[in-house]
Amino acid sequence: QAQLVESGGGLVQPGGSLSLSCAASEVILSYYGMGWFRQAPGKEREGVSCLSGRDGTTFYADSVKGRFTIYRGNGENTVYLQMNSLRPEDTAVYYCAAVDPDCSDYGSNDPDYWGQGTQVNVSS
Numbered sequence: 001q002a003q004l005v006e007s008g009g010g011l012v013q014p015g016g017s018l019s020l021s022c023a024a025s026e027v028i029l030s031y032y033g034m035g036w037f038r039q040a041p042g043k044e045r046e047g048v049s050c051l052s053g054r055d056g057t058t059f060y061a062d063s064v065k066g067r068f069t070i071y072r073g074n075g076e077n078t079v080y081l082q083m084n085s086l087r088p089e090d091t092a093v094y095y096c097a098a099v100d101p102d103c104s105d106y107g108s109n110d111p112d113y114w115g116q117g118t119q120v121n122v123s124s
Contacts, residue, residue, distance in 0.1 A: 003028060006096050009118030012086055016122070020081040022096030022115055029053065029072070033103040034079040035111060036070060038092035038120075047107025048094070051079060054101045061107070064090075086122045093117040 008020040022034065035050040049070040050059040058070050069082040079096060095118075097111035 003113045004096050004098065004115035006094065006115040006118040009094060009120045011121045011123065013124050014087055014122055016086050017082070017084045018086065018120060020083065020094055020096075020118060020120075022079045022081075024077055024079065024096075024098070026077055028098050028113065029077055029079070031101060032098035032112065033101050033106065034070075034072075035097045035099040035103065035106045036081045037095045037097060037107075037111075038090075039095070040089075040092040043092075046092075049081060050099060050103035050106040052101065052103050057103070059103050059106065083120070086120075088122050091120060091122050093119050 005023045012018050033050050033053045036048045037045055038048050039045045048061050048064055049068055051070045067085045072079050096115045098113040099106040099111045
């Protein structure tokens, strides 16, 4: 049974927006931090953003700071990644994952759970 299920990827023009969602169980959301990662062909995996499960603190990679927002829907077991001002270099498969509750080293440590991934293409 999938623990994390992503949706919301697709094709968007540069400068456009997309919202990714990650549905998770209450058990996972009550303990873990929730991270978003991406991997483009031929590139290493990148930790994009993280939402602490302990106090709600958010973290962003420099490459997306000011353009992406991570949040949990009110009363929902879903974590979102709102992506604005998208650029061609944002093209990748995006994954959500259950990580350290404080998001410690979320970009370099292996998460405990992964979603299946969703493709984001930014192109004119």
